[in-house]
Amino acid sequence: EAAVTQSPRNKVAVTGGKVTLSCNQTNNHNNMYWYRQDTGHGLRLIHYSYGAGSTEKGDIPDGYKASRPSQENFSLILELATPSQTSVYFCASGDGWGSNERLFFGHGTKLSVL
Amino acid sequence: GQQVQQSPASLVLQEGENAELQCNFSSTATQLQWFYQSPGGSLVSLLSNPSGTKHTGRLTSTTVTKERRSSLHISSSQTTDSGTYLCAIDHVGDNSKLIWGLGTSLVVNP
Numbered sequence: 001e002a003a004v005t006q007s008p009r010n011k012v013a014v015t016g017g018k019v020t021l022s023c024n025q026t027n028n029h030n031n032m033y034w035y036r037q038d039t040g041h042g043l044r045l046i047h048y049s050y051g052a053g054s055t056e057k058g059d060i061p062d063g064y065k066a067s068r069p070s071q072e073n074f075s076l077i078l079e080l081a082t083p084s085q086t087s088v089y090f091c092a093s094g095d096g097w098g099s100n101e102r103l104f105f106g107h108g109t110k111l112s113v114l
Numbered sequence: 115g116q117q118v119q120q121s122p123a124s125l126v127l128q129e130g131e132n133a134e135l136q137c138n139f140s141s142t143a144t145q146l147q148w149f150y151q152s153p154g155g156s157l158v159s160l161l162s163n164p165s166g167t168k169h170t171g172r173l174t175s176t177t178v179t180k181e182r183r184s185s186l187h188i189s190s191s192q193t194t195d196s197g198t199y200l201c202a203i204d205h206v207g208d209n210s211k212l213i214w215g216l217g218t219s220l221v222v223n224p
Contacts, residue, residue, distance in 0.1 A: 042118065042200070042214030058211065090157065103147075105157040 003027065006091050006106035013113050019078040021109050023091030031094035031101065032074040034058070034066060036087040037108075043090065049074055081113045116141045118203050118215035126221045133188040135218045137201030145204035146177055148186050151217065152197045160186075160199075191222045 004025045013019045025032065030051045035043040045058030047066035055066040063085060065077040078085055091106040117140040127133055137146070148160040161168055163175040163184065177184040188195055198219050202212040 040216070042216055043202075043212075044214075045211055048211070088155065092157075100162075101145075102159050102162065103149075103157075104159070108155050 004091055004093050004104050004106040006089075006109050008109060009107065010110045011112070013078075013081045013111065015082060015113060017081050017113075019081045019085075019111065019113075021076040021078075021089055021091075021111070023074045023076075023106055024072050025074075025091075025093040025104070026072065027093050027095065027104060028071060029093035029095050029104070030071075031097075032068065033092045033094065033103070034064075034074070034076045035090045035092065036060070037090060038087050046076065046089075083113045085111065086113045087111060116143070116203055116205055116213045118201055118213055120199075120201050120215035120218050122218060123216070124219040124221070126223065127191050129191060129193055129222055129224050131191055131222075133186075133191055133195070133220060135186040135188070135199050135201075135220075137184040137186070137203075137215055139182050139184075139201075139203045139213075142179070142182070143203040145202075145212070146184050147202045147212070148173075148175055148184075149200040149202065150197055151200060157200070188220075191220075193222050193224050196220055196222050 007022045033048045034046045049068040067075045089109045092103045094101045119138045121136045146164045147162045150158045165179045167176045172189045174187040198217040200217045201215040205211045
């Protein structure tokens with residue numbers, strides 16, 4: 001079974017601090033995604049990647065950076081965290097393209113920015 | 115841009131009853147997927163059905179592309195089916211990105 005692991009599971013950060021959310025996948029998938037999920041909104045795409053060394057902006061990239069140093073790892077970086085970034089963050093890997101792609105999600109990271 | 119509306123927002127059933135969930139979208143979609151989110155928050159892909167009818171286990175999805183709607187039918191519901199069902203459609207002109215609905219929250223009582 002495909003595995004996507006996120007760390008940490010929970011994080012409390014202070015406003016203005018730097019936060020790094022990590023994601024590791026053992027599926028050897030090229031595509032990886034970072035989403036956030038908030039009440040009243042569907043999942044929203046922050047950044048995604050087609051492979052090691054590539055990062056692309058999603059629908060809401062402002063305030064976030066992403067890094068894909070290897071096939072397995074995809075990080076989301078909040079350089080200056082703000083309370084509006086309090087959310088649940090999901091990482092996913094994808095095994096294909098378009099309608100053929102199946103997504104595998106991590107368990108999520110609950111981030112609170114105080 | 116693409117918008118996704120799911121209905122009903124919530125649904126309560128007795129075990130053994132069937133569920134019918136709806137997903138309507140505003141623009142042509144080449145990709146449509148249904149996901150399940152457990153009460154604990156984890157997300158699992160259920161099936162991909164951009165057009166026609168697809169079955170997997172007790173799930174049946176029917177998508178009518180030109181009417182911009184899809185349904186997910188759950189037969190003989192079980193308490194373990196409780197959770198949120200999410201529909202996701204691709205961006206117009208960019209099928210590498212998904213737009214998500216808010217989901218239908220399903221509670222199945224014993």
